[in-house]
Amino acid sequence: MTDYIKGESKLVRGDEGRKVRGKLLDAVSARHTSLTSGLCTAQDCQVCVAAFLSFVGYNCEPYNNPADFFLDVINGDSSAVVLSRADRDEGAQEPEEPPEKDTPLIDKLAAFYTNSSFFKDTKVELDQFSGGRKKKKSSVYKEVTYTTSFCHQLRWISRRSFKNLLGNPQASVAQIIVTIILGLVIGAIFYDLKNDPSGIQNRAGVLFFLTTNQCFSSVSAVELLVVEKKLFIHEYISGYYRVSSYFFGKLLSDLLPMRMLPSIIFTCITYFLLGLKPAVGSFFIMMFTLMMVAYSASSMALAIAAGQSVVSVATLLMTISFVFMMIFSGLLVNLKTVVPWLSWLQYFSIPRYGFSALQYNEFLGQNFCPGLNVTTNNTCSFAICTGAEYLENQGISLSAWGLWQNHVALACMMVIFLTIAYLKLLLLKKYS
Known part of the structure; x- marks a missing residue:
């Protein structure tokens, strides 16, 4: 991968590559946030994913690409699961109602997300966005608003x-x-x-x-x-x-x-x-x-x-x-x-x-x-x-x-x- 920050070309692999990609995404997202006048961008999504995984018990290292880290967690490979298990062994707080051991990790994350505050807050925001309108789906999609004149x-x-x-x-x-x-x-x-x-x-x-x-x-x-x-x-x-x-x-x-x-x-x-x-x-x-x-x-x-x-x-x-x-x-x-x-x-x-x-x-x-x-x-x-x-x-x-x-x-x-x-x-x- 090319290191665009330093202007040098070098090939990086494994965890080092993920950290480099994480730095690049962080820099690009920060610049994109300034161009969009503070609107929600991919950087905010990365923060939400990292916060959710940390809340579940999987801590993402600094400058590690959240997307790669999330794939490691759900696949159960790499150092992500190993580090999280080591942290829990040292005294990290377990979830209040841990699922059964034979349940797949993806189902565990889905069930935990459904019962978490992230899901509830998101549902409240979506309900507010819809405005409680109970019109038919076809009529909603046919409403087109214009911000400019003819x-x-x-x-x-x-x-x-x-x-x-x-x-x-x-x-x-x-x-x-x-x-x-x-x-x-x-x-x-x-x-x-x-x-x-x-x-x-x-x-x-x-x-x-x-x-x-x-x-x-x-x-x-x-x-x-x-x-x-x-x-x-x-x-x-x-x-x-x-x-x-x-x-x-x-x-x-x-x-x-x-x-x-x-x-x-x-x-x-x-x-x-x-x-x-x-x-x-x-x-x-x-x-x-x-x-x-x-x-x-x-x-x-x-x-x-x-x-x-x-x-x-x-x-x-x-x-x-x-x-x-x-x-x-x-x-x-x-x-x-x-x-x-x-x-x-x-x-x-x-x-x-x-x-x-x-x-x-x-x-x-x-x-x-x-x-x-x-x-x-x-x-x-x-x-x-x-x-x-x-x-x-x-x-x-x-x-x-x-x-x-x-x-x-x-x-x-x-x-x-x-x-x-x-x-x-x-x-x-x-x-x-």
Whole structure:
């Protein structure tokens, strides 16, 4: 064993080793007591054990490790029992009611402790600590008290989440890099869209891709509540924070940097490379729409992932849900032609609301037949020539509400999904 006190390395064995360990434990316990402002530490436990053994008749030598001495006593070996017997032979006082000789030493110590003042004093302290409460065991364990406010807990949870985000480049920097590369690739494929009949198809295709990309990029939000599920349960039952502070702290650390920032970068890259409508208002509407789609999809991911224990299961459920939502987005099938008993599914499609808003923002006011005077000829006999005609063909209203109703629907879905996620966390079984 290494002698840390003198800074020398030497091997000690037997009784000498126990004394050295006893000195080390005494020094460490004394220092630990000063660090804990006088609270009960292992040093107090050593004193209690030594006092009890001395009261029974087994005297622990100075600086002898009480743990080793106690093992020697109950095992009946080493010099502990020999010394105690010698002391009793010289006139040491025997216990008032010594047990029978054939009784094992462990049973003797247990019986003596049950009848001693140590046991009675400890029982009184435990009764006082419990306060005489006679509630059921389950209700007692479910009482969680907090010493800090909601704002204090929210601040520290958000700070810890941001530090974890910065410390994990694969989840933060890598996503930004992938967003930039993907934006450049999409910009190169659909570069400088033309205002001709082919531009209608290209615009519809790229807007659909932007919407679905925001949805599938939000699948990573399932890890937010699944990976730290055990940590959340442990810290919650320990009284570290409330469910609400944990939930909102996670939202601040995920929705702001991981959903908003990629949407801004993606819009800035693709909008100008694609040559979309040259209007400031249209640019910010597209950015806001992509952010709302990402927020709604992330909220849906949290609602599905809350309470799950395996990331792959939550990811599979999210992927299947988005595949069905894509069918009712408005590109793969004209929603006006869907049978009535299935048409109601379109109102639960996140891509549909995002795609409709992007189409309204881009197509309204556009002319895709430059050689045709659309002011004198309201309709084209052979093809759709104006953005308004295309929107009407898709069943999109040309009024202002035709645009903003999509954002209202996305906001409502986001609130509903976040409420479901919060309730699932609140009702999660936290006590085994």
